[in-house]
Amino acid sequence: MDTKVINVQADFPILNQQVNDERLVYLDNAATAQKPLVVTESLDKFYHTDNANVHRGVHTLAERATAAYEAARSKVKNFINANEAAEVIFTKGTTDGLNMLASTYGEQNIHEGDEIVISIMEHHSNLIPWQQLAIRKHATLKYIGLTAEGELDLVDAAAKITNRTKIVSIAHASNVMGTINPIKELANLAHEVGAIIIVDGAQAIPHIAVDVQKLDVDFYAFSGHKMMGPTGIGVLYGKHELLDQMNPYQFGGEMIDFVYQQKSTWTQLPWKFEAGTQNIAGAIGLGTAVDYLTDIGMESVAQHEQQIVDYLLPKLVADDAIEVYGPKNPQKHSGVIAFNLKGIHPHDLATALDMEGVAVRAGHHCAQPLMEYLGVVATARASFYLYNTKEDVDSFLNALTETKEFFNHGTSKAK
Numbered sequence: 367m368d369t370k371v372i373n374v375q376a377d378f379p380i381l382n383q384q385v386n387d388e389r390l391v392y393l394d395n396a397a398t399a400q401k402p403l404v405v406t407e408s409l410d411k412f413y414h415t416d417n418a419n420v421h422r423g424v425h426t427l428a429e430r431a432t433a434a435y436e437a438a439r440s441k442v443k444n445f446i447n448a449n450e451a452a453e454v455i456f457t458k459g460t461t462d463g464l465n466m467l468a469s470t471y472g473e474q475n476i477h478e479g480d481e482i483v484i485s486i487m488e489h490h491s492n493l494i495p496w497q498q499l500a501i502r503k504h505a506t507l508k509y510i511g512l513t514a515e516g517e518l519d520l521v522d523a524a525a526k527i528t529n530r531t532k533i534v535s536i537a538h539a540s541n542v543m544g545t546i547n548p549i550k551e552l553a554n555l556a557h558e559v560g561a562i563i564i565v566d567g568a569q570a571i572p573h574i575a576v577d578v579q580k581l582d583v584d585f586y587a588f589s590g591h592k593m594m595g596p597t598g599i600g601v602l603y604g605k606h607e608l609l610d611q612m613n614p615y616q617f618g619g620e621m622i623d624f625v626y627q628q629k630s631t632w633t634q635l636p637w638k639f640e641a642g643t644q645n646i647a648g649a650i651g652l653g654t655a656v657d658y659l660t661d662i663g664m665e666s667v668a669q670h671e672q673q674i675v676d677y678l679l680p681k682l683v684a685d686d687a688i689e690v691y692g693p694k695n696p697q698k699h700s701g702v703i704a705f706n707l708k709g710i711h712p713h714d715l716a717t718a719l720d721m722e723g724v725a726v727r728a729g730h731h732c733a734q735p736l737m738e739y740l741g742v743v744a745t746a747r748a749s750f751y752l753y754n755t756k757e758d759v760d761s762f763l764n765a766l767t768e769t770k771e772f773f774n775h776g777t778s779k780a781k
C-alpha cells in the first residue's frame with residue numbers, strides 16, 4: 367500500500383519554539399502527544415458556537431451538541447472497526463477504562479481460586495486494578511515473562527493461560543520495551559480456555575491500525591491524549607454481549623431508564639456506562655484527532671515511525687556507552703525506545719538533554735515490576751510520533767554526544 371510522506375510540523379505550532387535557547391525536539395510522545403491546530407480549533411468551535419449539554423435538551427444548541435458528541439462516537443467506531451457505536455464507551459482515558467472493567471466485569475466474574483493473567487511489561491494502570499481485584503477476591507494474579515530479546519514470551523503465555531484463567535489483560539504495545547504484542551494469538555489462547563482478553567491499547571492506537579473485530583478482543587481501552595486528542599477523554603471498546611452483562615460503573619444522570627424510590631433500571635448501551643455530564647468537548651476533539659489520523663492514514667504513520675526507528679536504533683545499539691531495552695532488531699521495535707547512558711542516572715541524562723532542547727522521559731514509566739525484572743531502577747525513554755523528523759533524530763543524537771562529553775563519558779564506537 368503506498369503511503370504519504372508525512373510533513374505536518376506546521377500543524378503543531380507548539381513545536382516551533384526554543385527551549386534553553388535550542389530548537390525544541392519533543393520526544394516524549396509516549397507520555398502525551400501534541401495537538402494539531404484542527405483539534406484545538408474544534409474545541410474552540412464547540413465552546414464558541416455549539417456548547418450545550420447532550421441528550422436531554424430539545425433546543426437547537428442541545429441538538430447540535432448531541433449530534434457532534436455522537437458523531438465523535440461513530441468516528442471512533444469506524445476507526446477501530448467496532449461492530450456498532452454502542453460498543454464504544456467514552457471514558458476519561460485508559461486508566462479509567464481498565465478500572466471500570468476491574469470494578470464491573472471483574473467484580474462480577476472473578477471468584478476465589480480464579481486466575482488473572484497479565485504480563486511483566488504492564489503499565490501500572492493495567493496491573494494494579496487486577497492486583498487489587500485478585501486480593502479482594504482471593505484470586506491469583508500471574509505474569510507472563512519476556513524472551514531474551516525482550517519480547518512477550520508466548521511459550522510462557524501458553525503455560526500460564528489455563529482453564530483456571532478467567533481474564534487475560536495485556537498491553538498491545540509496551541510503553542517501555544518498544545514491543546507490539548501478538549494480541550490475536552493471545553486472544554486465541556484466552557478464548558480456548560473460556561477466558562476473556564482485555565487489551566490496553568494506549569501505546570498502540572496512536573501508531574498502528576487497530577481492528578478490534580479482526581483481533582477478536584473482548585475489550586480494548588485507550589486514551590485520547592496519546593493520539594493527539596485532548597486529555598480527559600478515552601474509549602473503552604467492549605463486545606456488546608459482554609457490556610450488556612456488566613453492572614454500571616457509576617450511577618447518576620444519563621445512565622438510567624427509570625428511578626423508583628427503592629430500585630432503578632438502566633438505559634441501553636453505551637449510555638449505561640456514561641453517568642453524569644460527560645467530557646463533551648473532549649469527545650469532539652478526539653473525533654477530530656481521529657479524522658486527522660484517518661486523513662494521513664495509519665499505514666503512513668506506522669511507516670514514518672519505522673523509518674525513524676530504522677535510522678536511530680542501530681546507532682544506539684552500536685554505542686557501548688548506551689544500554690537499550692527491548693528488541694535490538696528495528697523491525698521488532700516500536701517508536702518507544704527506553705535506554706540508559708551507562709553510569710549516568712536517567713534523570714541527570716534527561717536534564718542534560720533538556721539543556722539541549724531535547725525532551726525525553728526519565729523514570730520507572732509506571733512500570734516498576736518491569737524495572738525490577740530488567741534489573742534497573744529507572745530508564746530514559748525517547749518516544750516518537752508522526753511530526754518527528756530525521757532532523758529531530760540527528761538533534762537527539764548530537765545532544766547525546768554533548769551529554770556524554772559533559773559527563774566525560776567514554777567515546778562511542780558508532781559515528
Ligand SMILES: Cc1ncc(COP(=O)(O)O)c(CN[C@@H]2CONC2=O)c1O
Pocket residue numbers: 396397398458459460461462489491492537539540541566568569589591727731732
Ligand atoms: C501502556 C500504557 N497503559 C496505560 C497508560 C495510562 O494512560 P492514561 O494515563 O491516559 O490513563 C499509559 C500511559 N503512559 C504513561 C503516561 O506518561 N508516560 C507513560 O508512559 C500507558 O503507556
